Amino acid sequence: MRSPLATIRLDSPVNRLAVSPTNVIAIPHDNRHVRLYDLAGSRLARLPRSNRQVRHSLQVASTLHP
Known part of the structure; x- marks a missing residue:
């Protein structure tokens, strides 16, 4: 059985x-923050959500470029 590394x-x-x-992990949260x-x-950065009003349902995605 495998166990988590972190x-x-x-x-x-x-x-x-x-x-x-x-080797960077981007984790988008349901509250629209990305860490x-x-x-x-170890946390490298936090990208806060924008103050813009959003009228559609919650959608979260992340993409990383090398």
Whole structure:
């Protein structure tokens, strides 16, 4: 059985994530924030949501470019 290499505790639900070739994990949260982590689980950056009013239902995606 496999065990996790690192655990990342988050304050908002997450449905997907993206891993770049440079070993950066982008995790979009349901509250429209995106957080970037390295493979060890250390937080690299936080991209806050915009203050723009959004009228459609919640949609979250992430894409990483090398």
